[in-house]
Amino acid sequence: MSETSSSLTLPDPAPQKTSFSGTLYRGNEGMWSWVLHRITGVAIYFFLLVHVLDTALIRVSPEAYNAVMATYKNPIMGLGETVLVGAVVLHALNGLRVIMVDVWPWATRNQRPLFWIVMGLVVVLMAYFVPNHLINVFSPMEGGH
Amino acid sequence: MTATIENPNYAYPARSKRGPSFEKAGWIFMRASGVVLVVLIFGHLAYNLIWTPGGIHAIDFGFVGGKLADPFWQWWDVTMLWLAILHGSNGMRTIVNDYVHKPRIRQIALGAIAVAAVILILLGTLITFTFDPCPPTADPSLLPSFCADL
Numbered sequence: 001m002s003e004t005s006s007s008l009t010l011p012d013p014a015p016q017k018t019s020f021s022g023t024l025y026r027g028n029e030g031m032w033s034w035v036l037h038r039i040t041g042v043a044i045y046f047f048l049l050v051h052v053l054d055t056a057l058i059r060v061s062p063e064a065y066n067a068v069m070a071t072y073k074n075p076i077m078g079l080g081e082t083v084l085v086g087a088v089v090l091h092a093l094n095g096l097r098v099i100m101v102d103v104w105p106w107a108t109r110n111q112r113p114l115f116w117i118v119m120g121l122v123v124v125l126m127a128y129f130v131p132n133h134l135i136n137v138f139s140p141m142e143g144g145h
Numbered sequence: 146m147t148a149t150i151e152n153p154n155y156a157y158p159a160r161s162k163r164g165p166s167f168e169k170a171g172w173i174f175m176r177a178s179g180v181v182l183v184v185l186i187f188g189h190l191a192y193n194l195i196w197t198p199g200g201i202h203a204i205d206f207g208f209v210g211g212k213l214a215d216p217f218w219q220w221w222d223v224t225m226l227w228l229a230i231l232h233g234s235n236g237m238r239t240i241v242n243d244y245v246h247k248p249r250i251r252q253i254a255l256g257a258i259a260v261a262a263v264i265l266i267l268l269g270t271l272i273t274f275t276f277d278p279c280p281p282t283a284d285p286s287l288l289p290s291f292c293a294d295l
Contacts, residue, residue: 038240045233052226052265055209059272062206062280062287069204078201085190092183099176129195136200 027113037094040087047084078137082130089125093118171235178228185225212287218271226269234262257289 008045054072057065070079097118102109107114167268186245197208212218237258245251 030168041233041236042240045237048229049261049265050231052230052269056272058206058209058213059276062210062283065206065209066287067271072203072204078253081194081201085194088186090188092179095179099179102176129190132195133200136194136202139199139202 027089029112033094033097033111033115033118036090037098039096040091043084043087044091073137075137078134081137082133085129085133086122086126089129090118093121093125161174175232175235178232182228182232185221185228188215188221189225206287207289210276211291213273213276214289214291216277221272223273226273227266229264230266234258 008142054068057068072081092113097107097111097114099109100114102108152269210217213222241251241254241258244253255291278289280288285293
């Protein structure tokens with residue numbers, strides 16, 4: 001019995017009550033990090049499949065490529081692109097957090113504040129991207145093409 | 146009356162055999178490719194959507210043809226293509242293995258992911274290195290500006 005007992009010296013961390021308590025997923029930051037990473041990853045994967053195919057039209061003709069790119073310039077697609085970039089930024093920064101948590105004991109102990117640092121950096125980067133992109137999306141199309 | 150039972154903690158050892166491990170290689174690949182992809186994709190988004198005047202409205206054959214006439218962007222895009230498809234496909238493989246329990250359906254799903262990955266990597270790589278930014282029969286107003294000098 002004694003040789004199989006736990007050799008951990010740290011007490012198990014007590015689950016913290018958060019504003020997420022009572023929702024369908026009962027986990028704290030670590031679980032939300034995992035859920036968001038999966039959802040954003042799947043969304044980005046399916047966009048990637050489409051994006052390689054639309055770019056492949058440069059091999060067909062300039063007209064074919066420009067026709068499919070025109071659909072990306074629609075304002076509704078422009079809002080979708082904003083959400084997509086948000087998913088990419090979140091997946092990227094949370095992925096770096098996952099690597100840090102894996103290899104760096106300090107980050108393992110502080111994975112919870114690191115989740116909120118990731119969220120803060122997503123907000124900062126999107127505060128840079130969103131106005132720039134939406135000004136382009138909602139500017140009148142230049143004529144002459 | 147004593148019975149010896151094997152240590153229950155070792156019913157499923159983390160490594161059951163020596164030698165190369167596909168899963169471990171995949172784990173390392175996800176992290177290594179992820180770090181490189183952050184640089185490549187953030188650069189891709191910033192250059193195409195923010196730093197190019199007009200952003201999404203400026204993306205047309207002339208813009209992309211001009212970029213892909215430059216070996217720097219050819220290699221940037223092809224590296225991004227390979228790493229993103231492999232990273233995404235391996236992520237989808239993990240999710241299918243987690244949620245699809247019927248062996249037949251799982252095999253079909255994993256096969257579809259693999260086929261899509263191979264086709265898109267081959268298609269994208271071939272196009273990047275074989276396409277002509279100045280097709281001779283095309284409307285000159287749609288082409289990159291340097292085509293006029295040829």
